Amino acid sequence: MIFNSGFEVFREVVNQGSFIGAANALGISAPAVSKQIKSLENRLGLLLLYRTTRNVTLTDIGKQLFDTLDNNHEELSDLLRLLSNQQEQPSGKLRINAPMAFGEKFLVDPISEYAKNYPDVLIDVEFDDKRVHLVDDGFDVIIRIGKLEDSGSVAKKLGNIQHGFFVSPSFIKMYNEINSPEDLRSVPAVIYRNTSSVLNYIDGGGKEQSISLLPNLYANSIAMLVGGVLNGLGFAGLPIFAAEEHTKSGKLIQILKEYTPNPKSDVFVIYPDKRFLPLKVRKFIDLLSEHFST
Secondary structure (H helix, E strand, O other), rough: OOOOOOHHHHHHHHOOOOOOHHHHEEEEEEEHHHHHHHHHHHHHHOOOOOEEOEEEEOOOHHHHHHHHHHOOOOHHHHHHHHHHHHOOOOOOOEEEEEOHHHHHHHHHHHHHHHHHHOOOOEEEEEEOOOOOOOOOOOEEEEEEEEEOOOOOEEEEEEEEEEEEHHHHHHHHEEOOOOHHHHHHHHHHEEEOOOOOOEEEEEEOOEEEEEEEEEEEEEEEOOHHHHHHOOOOEEEEEEEEHHHHHHHHOOEEEEEOOEEEOOOOOEEEEEOOOOOOOOOHHHHHHEEEEEEEOO
């Protein structure tokens, strides 16, 4: 059987959930299925499927197309024209995920600016410190800080976050002999859950060092980490932006300023695929890049 349009192959990939399943159902090879889907996407100028090492997932555009395949030719043509127009004027839904404290501090203004610039885009923002999967959880873009896992997605660096060691005044009274990171081995630590209890840092001479910590509190929220330090539960390596309000008021004290914890806290915007990147996503990435470069 020859599938000139590629639509039937596309339908079968969605129904079977994989290229291999579609190939078995259609009696052709998996590479032939992949070639047909790529040819269809190239012809339409639209990305229909996200491919990851784990599965194949419909894009928003792919879902709209799949839901219309059983309609008449005129309705399908109307949809394709609409989807093509979305590549000329941003529209549709844009789902964004970012860490809570970072998002509230740095993303409110650029997201608001984007919303004003592109009123036809419905923005769905989730500020949350839990780890999400870009494709499986249905996000268009996510913001990540720190080391990236090899997910097959595209990442663009926006900037970096400076960190420091912070304690409360009551903590200083109790543990007053903190002259170097080595002294932190024996005092309680407040630790971000997604990291380990080993502290990596750069000393005054630029040399990388590491020490084991004594955890007193784990949390996946910057607000909880800051709260733990404010209440004297331990010291923490915190983003300077998250602690600056309290350092100005004297409720937190930055110590060991000549040492740098978490030296590679780069900020990335991550999105699924460069091919046929929806205009709504491209415009958002461009706005973020401009915002963080100033």
